[in-house]
Amino acid sequence: MSRVYNFSAGPAVLPEPVLKELADEMMDYNGTGMSVMEMSHRSPEFQKIIDDAEQDLRDLMNIPDNYKVLFLQGGASQQFAMIPMNLMKNKVADYIVTGQWAKKAYQEAQKYGKANKIASSEDKTFSYIPDCSDLPISEDADYVYICENNTIYGTKFKELPNTKGKLLVSDVSSCFLSEPVDVTKYGIIYGGVQKNIGPAGMVIVIIREDLITDDVLEGTPTMLTYKTHSESGSLYNTPNSYCIYVCGKVFKWLKSIGGLEAMQKMNEEKAKILYDYLDNSKMFHGTVVPKDRSLMNVPFVTDSDELNAKFVKEAKAAGFVNLKGHRTVGGMRASIYNAMPKEGVVALVEFMKKFEEENS
Numbered sequence: 001m002s003r004v005y006n007f008s009a010g011p012a013v014l015p016e017p018v019l020k021e022l023a024d025e026m027m028d029y030n031g032t033g034m035s036v037m038e039m040s041h042r043s044p045e046f047q048k049i050i051d052d053a054e055q056d057l058r059d060l061m062n063i064p065d066n067y068k069v070l071f072l073q074g075g076a077s078q079q080f081a082m083i084p085m086n087l088m089k090n091k092v093a094d095y096i097v098t099g100q101w102a103k104k105a106y107q108e109a110q111k112y113g114k115a116n117k118i119a120s121s122e123d124k125t126f127s128y129i130p131d132c133s134d135l136p137i138s139e140d141a142d143y144v145y146i147c148e149n150n151t152i153y154g155t156k157f158k159e160l161p162n163t164k165g166k167l168l169v170s171d172v173s174s175c176f177l178s179e180p181v182d183v184t185k186y187g188i189i190y191g192g193v194q195k196n197i198g199p200a201g202m203v204i205v206i207i208r209e210d211l212i213t214d215d216v217l218e219g220t221p222t223m224l225t226y227k228t229h230s231e232s233g234s235l236y237n238t239p240n241s242y243c244i245y246v247c248g249k250v251f252k253w254l255k256s257i258g259g260l261e262a263m264q265k266m267n268e269e270k271a272k273i274l275y276d277y278l279d280n281s282k283m284f285h286g287t288v289v290p291k292d293r294s295l296m297n298v299p300f301v302t303d304s305d306e307l308n309a310k311f312v313k314e315a316k317a318a319g320f321v322n323l324k325g326h327r328t329v330g331g332m333r334a335s336i337y338n339a340m341p342k343e344g345v346v347a348l349v350e351f352m353k354k355f356e357e358e359n360s
């Protein structure tokens with residue numbers, strides 16, 4: 001068996017101890033004689049799995065009792081519609097557009113009401129986070145929407161926007177559990193799990209209880225109503241049961257390494273190694289305004305497309321895979337999520353140094 005260093009933006013690297021446990025429990029989960037994949041989602045064994053997963057997530061994020069945790073399907077993208085359908089009482093919402101995912105959410109919301117783009121960084125290929133201290137928040141806005149960590153462009157809100165009292169809704173797909181957060185600052189905090197937590201096919205929605213009502217836009221499907229899933233403990237229909245089980249394992253792994261404070265320290269350490277090198281390299285450059293840099297997604301370029309392509313190819317041959325940048329940015333992107341070990345980043349930087357020497 002040989003594992004690579006996988007810098008994919010998602011689906012992405014998972015912690016090896018978790019993968020090993022999954023393998024160990026594949027044929028016989030905890031004496032049941034079956035895999036969790038084969039298990040009824042109405043069984044007491046599965047109920048314990050989902051209950052433990054929720055409790056561990058609550059412990060990790062310090063989620064207050066007046067917030068519900070929902071394990072839903074449809075990925076993060078389905079929330080782009082579900083949020084306006086459930087929250088747009090006045091049919092007005094303000095969007096801060098800092099990348100493709102925020103833009104998609106903004107465009108989707110336009111189907112259901114008046115979505116205002118109150119700030120954007122599109123003028124400079126989303127390479128920075130706009131000043132959000134005094135934005136023209138709409139008087140009757142039902143919520144203000146952000147994408148907190150921009151997976152494609154590698155920027156992160158280091159400070160939440162001043163929403164002037166309006167509800168904040170945040171997509172944290174690519175920074176989920178990468179550092180401690182204050183859940184009370186949000187109405188909804190949600191993310192697809194395939195970036196920083198588990199396998200693809202699920203989104204976790206943490207939503208303040210009072211936002212879960214029957215007062216949704218006319219025609220909202222039962223499956224797209226938060227109340228449906230909240231009332232049934234995410235078991236209205238068959239959930240992505242195996243994914244919930246894997247996420248639960250990752251939550252336990254995070255607890256075992258010291259929780260989100262410890263994780264943040266490790267993430268800062270890892271990112272610093274890569275950014276320090278980029279800041280000193282004559283060949284490779286980061287593409288993001290330094291103060292807005294993400295700890296999770298690190299885009300970088302050389303001055304030539306040929307050299308970029310050569311680097312990606314040689315890196316792959318050396319066991320550093322999925323480093324090609326998003327097509328809208330070009331160059332390279334290293335996603336260094338929670339499960340990427342520090343050794344992976346150190347080894348990548350060593351490889352980059354060697355490549356720089358050989359090619360300049």
Ligand SMILES: *Cc1c(COP(=O)(O)O)cnc(C)c1O
Pocket residue numbers: 010074075076077078101147149150151171172173174192193195201
């Ligand atoms: C990947 C990603 C999405 C889309 O996730 P899906 O689960 O594929 O719908 C949305 N937002 C952000 C920030 C992402 O990184």
